[in-house]
Amino acid sequence: MVKAVQQFMLGSVLKNEVQAKETLAAIKAAGYDAIELCGFMLHPMGLMIRMLTKAAGMPVGSGGNLDWPKLVKDSGLSVVSLHMDLGSIERDAAAVASEAKTYGTDKVVITGMYRFDYGDEAAMHKLAERLNTAGKALADHGVQLLYHNHNCELRRVASSKRAYEILMDETDPAFVNFEFDSYWFTEGGADAKDWMRRLGTRMKLWHINDRGSRVTGSAVTPILKTDSMELGTGNMDLDGLAEIAKANGVGAVILESHRNWIENSPVKSMQVSAKYMNEHF
Numbered sequence: 001m002v003k004a005v006q007q008f009m010l011g012s013v014l015k016n017e018v019q020a021k022e023t024l025a026a027i028k029a030a031g032y033d034a035i036e037l038c039g040f041m042l043h044p045m046g047l048m049i050r051m052l053t054k055a056a057g058m059p060v061g062s063g064g065n066l067d068w069p070k071l072v073k074d075s076g077l078s079v080v081s082l083h084m085d086l087g088s089i090e091r092d093a094a095a096v097a098s099e100a101k102t103y104g105t106d107k108v109v110i111t112g113m114y115r116f117d118y119g120d121e122a123a124m125h126k127l128a129e130r131l132n133t134a135g136k137a138l139a140d141h142g143v144q145l146l147y148h149n150h151n152c153e154l155r156r157v158a159s160s161k162r163a164y165e166i167l168m169d170e171t172d173p174a175f176v177n178f179e180f181d182s183y184w185f186t187e188g189g190a191d192a193k194d195w196m197r198r199l200g201t202r203m204k205l206w207h208i209n210d211r212g213s214r215v216t217g218s219a220v221t222p223i224l225k226t227d228s229m230e231l232g233t234g235n236m237d238l239d240g241l242a243e244i245a246k247a248n249g250v251g252a253v254i255l256e257s258h259r260n261w262i263e264n265s266p267v268k269s270m271q272v273s274a275k276y277m278n279e280h281f
Helices: 007-013 017-029 047-055 068-075 086-091 093-102 121-139 163-170 182-187 192-202 238-247 266-280
Strands: 002-006 034-038 078-084 107-110 144-148 156-158 176-181 203-208 210-212 227-229 252-255
Touching (some): 007 017, 034 068, 086 093, 086 107, 093 121, 107 121, 121 144, 121 163, 121 176, 144 203, 192 238
Parallel strands (some): 034 078, 107 144
Antiparallel strands (some): 210 227
């Protein structure tokens, strides 16, 4: 299984060409094979995207003016997929497919929907329809469409159905499949292993993270705050998740975290997590 790091995790250490080269070299040296790219980090970022990602507590950096095709090529890392928004695909699927192919990948991933009500059943049926249309448009250019979850897809749209189930049931496997993020479903209180089993071979990529508590000094109360952690240092059953991912035939496992890094460094965090990655994949 290919081992990768999501570019989104590294926004704060991709501010200029020298820093970007050093960061990509550190990924390679740690034992990773690839990187997963974010479309809006490859180009100058609009104000709205910057505000939304900042509000979500996710570092995006200022590397949109860099020559990413050259940086990736020179790093020796492959590209597992390109994250894009649904609107861009709907506006010009050919252009999105072309950009993905520029980086040598045939996978484009929808990263969820901004300003969208996942509890609205009608909206979810419409989203499944839009994904099918976008997936077919990309397939016409030889590119696969995947959908990446967060925790919002666990919202109930009916007493017996969740938003994610509508996406699973109403999207066509010929045009839409999934990049499953086990951290976000665990954070949402779900059994990530059960959902991975339900996805089966439709789970093409896996976003991995760990979850636990990092305490320095005495805790004020016995109740600890949980957050993302380096792989193998938290409490998630990563070994059990890995077994299912392998059984599903997942092509790549991709590290992504947004905060709570050891020594407040995404690079150090990535390097610590590499130990688990290299031992298990």
